[in-house]
Structure formats: C-alpha cells, structure tokens
Amino acid sequence: MTIRTIALVLFDRAEAEWLVPLACETARAFDAHLIGVHPHRPVPVYFGPEGDLGFMEAVRELRVAEVAEIEDLFSDTARRADIHAELRAQPEASLASEAYMLSAVRGADLVVMASTGSEGPMSGNDGLARTLIRQAGRPVLVLPQGAGLAGAPERILVGWSDTREAARAAHDVLALAKPGAEIDLLSIGEPDGPVDGREDFAAALDRLGFQATLVDREASLRERGETLLAVAEERGAQLVVSGAFGHSQFYDFVIGAVTNHLLEHTKLPVLLSK
Incomplete structure (x- = not known):
C-alpha cells in the first residue's frame, strides 16, 4: 500500500501549534493529502438560572475562537509546506466527539496524533486518543513533540x-x-x-x-x-x-x-x- 491520504487528529490549539508542522512534513515526504480533524466535546446542557446559559455561551465562543485559530494555523502551515490539505472541524450540533473523530479518519491510509506525554495540555483527551487507536481500524502514527517523520525511515x-x-x-x-x-x-x-x-x-x-x-x-x-x-x-x-x-x-x-x-x-x- 502507498500512503496517499493522512488524517491528522488535533485536540486543541496548543497541541496544533507543534503537531501541524510535523504532520505537514510527513505529508510532503509521502506526497500525501493531509486531512486535519478537530473533534470537540459537547457543551453540557443545563436547565437552570440565566447564569448557566451565559456560561455555556461563553464556552461556545471560546470554542469558535479556538477553531478559527486552528484553521488559520493549519492552512498557513500547509501552504508553506506546499501540500494539499483540508481541515474538518466538528460542527457544533453533530455527533459525539468520539463518533465524529472515528468516522473522519477511517478513509485515511494513516492517522497521525500526538503522544499523550507531549508538553502542552491534553485537556482530558487521553481517553479520546486511546479510543482512536483502539477503534479507528487504521494504523496510527504517534508523534512526540520535536520528533517527526520527515521521510521514509531507514x-x-x-x-x-x-x-x-x-x-x-x-x-x-x-x-x-x-x-x-x-x-x-x-x-x-x-x-x-x-x-x-x-x-x-x-x-x-x-x-x-x-x-x-x-x-x-x-x-x-x-x-x-x-x-x-x-x-x-x-x-x-x-x-x-x-x-x-x-x-x-x-x-x-x-x-x-x-x-x-x-x-x-x-x-x-x-x-x-x-
């Protein structure tokens, strides 16, 4: 099999900052199309005082801002790497994060994710990372911060x-x-x-x-x-x-x-x- 489609799972902005450049290097090395996948966890719904609704709205606004930052970082890095790439951010009202993530990566030849021990907050996403490995049905390339795969290994x-x-x-x-x-x-x-x-x-x-x-x-x-x-x-x-x-x-x-x-x-x- 030839690697021609790579799915990159991005859990948050801090992780994306160092992981996207590494994934772009790998995609360029194998002349592969790179698909960024950004799942999120749904905001819990509360029925209560107005303050709860305000809190949920604030959380949503933070998410919208984070998605925009990841989109800008992803597109800029992919353009500089001169690769074909696209980012798929999970819509607000869609499947659970786990289901969205797994569905989004199953068409790829290879899935890339960050190691759970890398610097930067995982924001409680260790469970999603392990689910990805267990259930995606695809080989998963785990990259620690500062160690990419910029070519076919010898x-x-x-x-x-x-x-x-x-x-x-x-x-x-x-x-x-x-x-x-x-x-x-x-x-x-x-x-x-x-x-x-x-x-x-x-x-x-x-x-x-x-x-x-x-x-x-x-x-x-x-x-x-x-x-x-x-x-x-x-x-x-x-x-x-x-x-x-x-x-x-x-x-x-x-x-x-x-x-x-x-x-x-x-x-x-x-x-x-x-």
Whole structure:
C-alpha cells in the first residue's frame, strides 16, 4: 500500500501549534493529502438560572475562537509546506466527539496524533486518543513533540509478539519504510506460544528487499515498554512499531501495557496498529 491520504487528529490549539508542522512534513515526504480533524466535546446542557446559559455561551465562543485559530494555523502551515490539505472541524450540533473523530479518519491510509506525554495540555483527551487507536481500524502514527517523520525511515524497530496486533503493525509499517530499510524484530521474554512467526516474517522481509535482524531481550511485563524504547535508542531506530492494546482495558489499567508506556514516554515516532 502507498500512503496517499493522512488524517491528522488535533485536540486543541496548543497541541496544533507543534503537531501541524510535523504532520505537514510527513505529508510532503509521502506526497500525501493531509486531512486535519478537530473533534470537540459537547457543551453540557443545563436547565437552570440565566447564569448557566451565559456560561455555556461563553464556552461556545471560546470554542469558535479556538477553531478559527486552528484553521488559520493549519492552512498557513500547509501552504508553506506546499501540500494539499483540508481541515474538518466538528460542527457544533453533530455527533459525539468520539463518533465524529472515528468516522473522519477511517478513509485515511494513516492517522497521525500526538503522544499523550507531549508538553502542552491534553485537556482530558487521553481517553479520546486511546479510543482512536483502539477503534479507528487504521494504523496510527504517534508523534512526540520535536520528533517527526520527515521521510521514509531507514532504520525501524518492530516490537514482535506472535499476536494479531503485532503482525498487523509489522506489515503496516512496510508502507512507510524506505526500500531496503533495516528492520529489527525485537522479541522480549519467552515466545507467546510453541510456534512463533518471527523467523517467517524475517524471511518475508528479506524477499521484499529489506534487511531483517532478530533481536532478543529479557524484561518483566512491567518493563517491556521501557525495554522497547531503550532498544530503539540502542539500535538507532528512527521509528518504533508495536501492536496496540493486545490485552483488555482492565489489564492495561492494573499491570500497565506496552502501549500506554509508549504513548506517555516515547521520544521517537511510534506506529501503532490494533
């Protein structure tokens, strides 16, 4: 697959200021059309004193102003980058933010969002960010502040496990990888079962002209996300790849899954697939 349509999810003005330029760089590198998507949370409706209505009106006015600022920033940055782009801001009276966001990104080849650990207020949007990864059905490129993907990566680290999510992520990244790229397949701990498809995938990569290397490390469940990022730095990776949320939300909350660690702590671009 060739990357020709990229959806960029923007939750607020502060995030857009640094994320839009990074996304425009990526769109330009792949000659892709960039669609900015700006969801919002509905204003709660109160039936009460006049003061409540005044408060709601003030909130709406702030939202209108923020949308206008994001539109100006997005169009100016896209014009300077010389790319084809459009911004879709959620209408005031429309679907819930989650439904609007998911519908708006499903036609894209790739979705871009900010890491949840990036500087600047997330304004309580961590839940929407995780919903995007879980339910969009598209590969999601997570960018931390100051680390974009301005070209096809030549060195890639794939966090491998014998799971559907990891296999999908490993295949999804091939649309981004530079021809002949070096791709490390990292396995942490014991294999997930008696049969592991990592060597088969390495052989498939070789047939496609990539340079695959098997890398092994030991770490506890709690340390796997940290280990993945440490090995990425050690191997000089330009992009980290992982399956997303392979366990239940309860597991993520109690034990701390790799996905959450990557979202909160990565300093490199991360591709996540669910």
